[in-house]
Amino acid sequence: MLRIECPWCGVRNEDEFSYGGDATVERPADDASQDDWYHYAYTRDNPAGPHREYWHHVNGCRAWIVVERDTVTHEVFSTAPASPNLPAGNREG
Amino acid sequence: MAQQFRTSSGGHIDRGRVISFTFDGKSYQGYEGDTLASALLANGVHLVGRSFKYHRPRGIQTAGSEEPNAIVELRSGPRKEPNTRATTIELFDGLVANSQNRWPSLDFDVMAINNLFSPLLSAGFYYKTFMWPASFWTNVYEHVIRRAAGLGTAATEPDPDHYEQCHEHCDVLVVGAGPAGLSAALAAARTDARVIIVDEHPTLGGSLNRDNYTIDGKHGSEWAAETAAELAAMDNVHVFSRTTVFGYYDHNVIGAVEKVSDHLPVPPAGHPRQRMWLFYPQRVILATGATERPLVFGNNDKPGIMLASAARSYVNAYGVKPGKRVIVATNNNDAYRTAIDLHRAGIFVTAVVDSRAHPDAPLADELKKLSIRLLTGSAVGAAEGGKRVKYAQIVTTQGDTLDPVRIDCDLIACSGGWNPNVHLHSQSGAKPVYDDSILSFVPGESRQAEVSAGAANGSFALQDCLDQGNAAGAEGANMAGFEGKEVKAAKAEDEGVYALEALWIAPTPYNKSYKQFIDQQNDVKASDVELASQEGYDSVELLKRYTTQGMATDQGKTSNVNALAILACQRGEPIPQVGITTFRPPYVPVAMGVFAGHTVGNDFMPVRRTAIHDWNEKQGAVFIEAGLWLRARYFPQYPGDTLYNCYVRETEATRNNVALVDVTTLGKIDIQGPDAPEFLNRLYINNWLKLPVGKARYGIMLREDGMVYDDGTTSRLGENHFFMTTTTANAAGVLAHMEQYHQTEWPDLDVVFCSVTEQWTGIAVAGPNSRKLLEKVIDIDVSNEAFPFMAVGECKLNNITARLFRISFSGELAYEVNVPADYGEQAWLDLLEAGKEMGVGVYGTEALGTMRIEKGHVAGSELDGRTTARDIGLEGMANRAKHFIGKHCSERPALLGDGRLQVVGLKSLVPGRNLRIGAHLVDPDKRLGSVSQSQGHISATTYSPQLDCGIALGLLMDGASRHGEQLDAVFPLDDEKLRVEVCHPVFIDPEGELVRA
Incomplete structure (x- = not known):
């Protein structure tokens, strides 16, 4: 059972969250090449060790957060809001 | 005579409380405080089961949860529980148990003929024997294997008991309440830290209740009882007895099962049978003790052969004489205590057989004082007897070739040394390391916030256990932020040292071939390990799978180290190089019911009901599950009315007249903010910026890979206010999808949204007469001119505030009315009342489906995650001049070809x-x-x-x-x-x- 610290709600059990994929990939610009979009949609690294992931506090405050986690030891190094500049309206939620 | 194998006094049993029970249909008596195993032994019953492959007679080998042999079917009927260890079952009045894996009876088992065919059942026999022809697999082999193998049979009726799941946080969790655990809990609790101490037995104390130790001048069990009482009286301590920690999970989460009612005939009213605990400690102290290893010799599986520690446990804790004429076989000092305790209980110890040439001198002297014969440099080479051991063949271990010596006995108490219980340490992600001084594995470097103390740490001396527990408890509390005065641990009376020499396989008499069992539950012999190694399966992980050693319900607690050592001998390498397999949860078998908890039957998932559900039910609707929702599928009108009749009738009523359908279950999302149009524009493939207020539009969403994700209509209620509908199935997913993009990619968009599915009841009014019906109850003009196709408006339905949508899923003239859910049933009734004179009908999801197919609307079965907008014929909707999710990947050449x-x-x-x-x-x-x-x-x-x-x-x-x-x-x-x-x-x-x- 992973214990994940939601920046808004504190430490919570893994089963309040759902995994949201690789947070290291950047969504290409609209005018990026087909190849960039192909890699964005389909290709992912599978690192053994520290990794940045999206998690969704789906059974909690519904915030999307970025979790830095070791995929081997499952150690969580840090958690942060998915976006540093969330509008205030979201934070209050 | 009843209970003729009781000692005259002693043991932690209540001789005033006689308990009756039956085993294999025969009635026996025991005492309160007995286990099923101790009560059977008190009645002289040693043969309790037949083995897995060879159906050999088997007895009770241990006195604890590591028991490989004495596994029985407990209780009957719906509470029947197979593969239950007799050594852990607390005796209760009326207990019924039956032996397993025998037919027609335990005494005479026809499958024992497997014993003669054992060459066919050697290591890897599954892979070798049943290879061909393929048709034999389903017709012959599977039937034969299922009949012959396997242990108990499961109950066929539903489990009548219930199970709870609980969570508890603490600063220090102590697993095991032997000397180290009690000492640790006390030290931690004195700092005011919140402490949980867990032990699988009904009474705390561990080995202190089974051995004769002296602590602070008292008998060890007295000290344990006093310490347990002291802990129980402290507000910051939570004591869990009858509770087994079965799993050490990530992030220091600990799983345990509390056997709340298993010691009773049935759970008391309002009590669960068992409770699952998830503990969240800051620090964990593993004081899980150690498990004795059996010795590997010929026929070492006969009833009447048990662990030396088990033999003295039965004497000391249960007042039971496990035999009348006993041989103690050992390679270490510890088993001498068995000889001494049994002797003192009036049991004739005919010999102590020590494989070492030069055993511990003080112990040898003590035996001499008690006139117990000591044979050094000797071992039991083989045991003989039928359903009970009759004599042992004693061989020399020092290379002499003397004839074996026959010694008659009815019990062989054997000890091959002790293995620290490193299971939980290993489960925590750490790697145990081999310690040559105890010929076993001890905890390695910690990977989580845990430390082992006492025997679990490879320290078997009592004072070491008390000291390590005391230090670990204080340190654990300290690391969790609690300070306390340093207090010395309790003082144990010196009980000598632990020393041993390796004896992995005893020589056999005249080097004859015998069955020398390692894993008794899975019938794995020393020769199987040797064969596996010769055939190339010589890594520990392969060995385990090829021979099935350690893969039975006991997970090889008594067999793993012996198997590794024998493999190491085969490979000619030291044990550390051979390594150890990883221990995995659960430490003991755990009933599935505990993991399910209350989420069974109707409570397996929440049930979502619409506001119209009760009305539907009164009409006799047949329901169908749609996600968590119950939706009316069709409405039978008379007994024997069929699904077909109903949907045809309901469809015709809609197409020819007017009918209502409950569409509440569609996902509904309220979206507001100045950037709401732009947000929708990026979510959907089509245009949203110019949708006028008061209009609805059908939209399609893609995933990034270009496949269609969801569809539905979204309406513009105000300049910055939209109302989205999704499919029933994707309602939760679409909301999460929107949250993801808003929070991760486009946080600059000033838009907020939330699910309002529950807040609104949706009713579709469909059919050529729908307008005529609505005119009677809706306060706005619903004519085609004033309220054309795709119009949206606020209105009142009689006196209920409502939203009206001119949308159609059926393909008929149709409207959808949304009202606040609290008024959902009233709105439904009002519409029915208004339509009464025109004969309004209702329809369910079956007719809904019929009409959507007739109209060619795609739904989940077409939007299966593999279809693009082009594949469903709606590519024309896409505006490729703007950006939207999935735009680029939907243009990949293969999707357009x-x-x-x-x-x-x-x-x-x-x-x-x-x-x-x-x-x-x-x-x-x-x-x-x-x-x-x-x-x-x-x-x-x-x-x-x-x-x-x-x-x-x-x-x-x-x-x-x-x-x-x-x-x-x-x-x-x-x-x-x-x-x-x-x-x-x-x-x-x-x-x-x-x-x-």
């Missing part, structure tokens, strides 16, 4: 025959079963009352350009082949005149 499966309509050309979902579309006139390429499949079917034939939607290769072709829809499982004609997916009103009327 030939050969894509595209949505088509299909008509059955066989009169009276409906089509079948999942049927494959192939070239016509191919022989059924012949090789012919599937060109697509049928995704949704119905009988169309309108067309009076079976119709379907399907996904067909290049289907959009194949209208008019004939194909066969084949369903080989049922030898079914039906001729179909490919057509446009919109079967009725292709121009959409009805909806715009």
Whole structure:
């Protein structure tokens, strides 16, 4: 059972969250090449060790957060809001 | 005579409380405080089971949860529990237990003939014996294997008991309440830290209750009882007895099962049978003790052969004499205590057989004082006897070739040394390391916030256990932020040292071949390990799987180290190089019910009901599960009314008149903010910026890979206010999808949204007379001019505030009314009342599905995650001049080329025959079963009352350009082949005149 610290709600059990994929990939610009979009949609690294992931506090405050986690030891190094500049309206939620 | 194998006094049993029980139909008596095993032994019952493969008679080997042999079927009827260890079952009045794996009886078991065929059942026999012919697998082998192997049988009725799941946080969790654990809990608790101490036994104390130790001048069990009472009285301590920690999980989460009622005939009213605990400690102290290793010698599995520590546990803790004439066989000092304790209980110890040439001198002297014969440099080479050991053949271990010496006995208490219980340490992610001084594995470097103390740490001396526990408790509390005064640990009286020499396999008499068992539960012998090694399966992980050693319900607690050591001998390498397999949860078998908890039956998932549910139920609607929702599927009107009759009637009522359907379950999301139009524009493939206020629009969402994700109508209620609907199935997913993009990609968009699915009841009013009906209850003009197709407006339905949408899923003139959910049933009743004189009907999801197929609306069966907007014929909606999710990947060449499966309509050309979902579309006139390429499949079917034939939607290769072709829809499982004609997916009103009327 992973214990994940939601920046808004504190430490919570893994089963309040759902995994949201690789947070290291950047969504290409609209005018990026087909190849960039192909890699964005389909290709992912599978690192053994520290990794940045999206998690969704789906059974909690519904915030999307970025979790830095070791995929081997499952150690969580840090958690942060998915976006540093969330509008205030979201934070209050 | 009843209980003729009791000692005259002693043991932690209540001799005043006689308890009756039956084993294999025969009645016996025991005392309160007994286990089933101790009570059976008190009655002289040693034969308690037959072994897994060879059906050899087996007895009780241990006195704890590591028991490999004495596993029984406990209770009967729905509470029957197979594979339960007799050594951990607390005796209760009326207990019923039966032996397993024997037929027709334990005493005479016909499958014991396997014992003679044992060469066929050696290591890897599963892989070697049952290879061919393939047809034998299902017809012969599986039947034979299932009949012959396997242990107990499960109950066939539902479990009448219930199970709870609980969570508890603490600063220090102590696992095990022996000397180290008690000492640790006390030290931690004195700092005011919140402490949990857990032990699997009913009484705390561990080995202190089974051995004769002295602590602080008291008997060890007295000290344990006093310490337990002291802990129980502290507010910051939570004591869990009858509770086994079975799993050490990530992030220091600990799983435990509390056997709340297993010691009672049935759980008391209001109590669960068992409770699962998840503990969240800051620090964990593993004081899990150690498990004794059996010795490996010929016929070492006979009833009457048990662990030396178990033999003295039965004497000391239960007042039971496990034998009358005992041989103690050992390679270490510890087993001498068994000889001494048994002797003092009046049992004749005929010999102590020590494999070492030079055993510990003080112990040898002590035996001499008690006149117990000591044979050094000797070992039991083989045991003989039928259903109970009769004598032992003693051989020399020092290379002499003397004839074996026969010693008669009815019990061999053997000890091959002790293994620290490193299971939880290993589960925590750490790697145990080999310690040559104890010939076993001890905890390695910690990976989580845990530390081992006492015997679990490889320190077997009592004072070490007390000291390590004391230090670990104080340190654990300290690391969790609690300070306390340093207090010394309790003082144990010196009980000598622990020393041993390796004896992994005893020499056999005259080097004859014997069955020397390592893993008794899975019937794995030393020769199996040797054979596996010779055949190349010589890594620990392969050995385990090839021989099945350690894979039984006891997880090889008594066998793992012996197996590794014998493998190491085979490989000619030291044990550390051979390594150790990883321990995995659960430490002991845990009933599935505990993991399920209360989420069984009706409580397996929450049930969502719409506001109209009660009305539907009163009408006798047949319901169908749609996600968590219960939706009315159809409304039978008389007994024997069929699904077919109903949906045809309901469809006709809609198409010819007017009918209502509950559409509350569609996902509804309220979206507000200045950037709401831009947000929708990026979510959907079509345009949203210029949608006028008071209008609805159908939208399609893609995933990033270009496949259709969801569809639905979204309405503009105000300049910055939209109302989205999603499919029932994707309601939660679409909301999460929107949250993800808003929070991760486009946080700059000033928009907020939330689910309002529960807040609104949705009712569709469909059919040519729908306007006429609504005119009677709606306070706004609903004429085609004032409220055209796709119009949206606020209104009142009688006196209920409502939203009205001119949208249609049925293809008829139709409206959808949304009212606050609290008024949902009232609105439904008002609409029924208003439509009464025109004969308004109602319809369920079956008719809804029929009409959507007739109208060619795609749904989940077409939007299966593999179809693009082009595949479903809606590419024209996309505005490729703007950006939207999935835009780029939907333009990948393969998705635009030939050969894509595209949505088509299909008509059955066989009169009276409906089509079948999942049927494959192939070239016509191919022989059924012949090789012919599937060109697509049928995704949704119905009988169309309108067309009076079976119709379907399907996904067909290049289907959009194949209208008019004939194909066969084949369903080989049922030898079914039906001729179909490919057509446009919109079967009725292709121009959409009805909806715009």
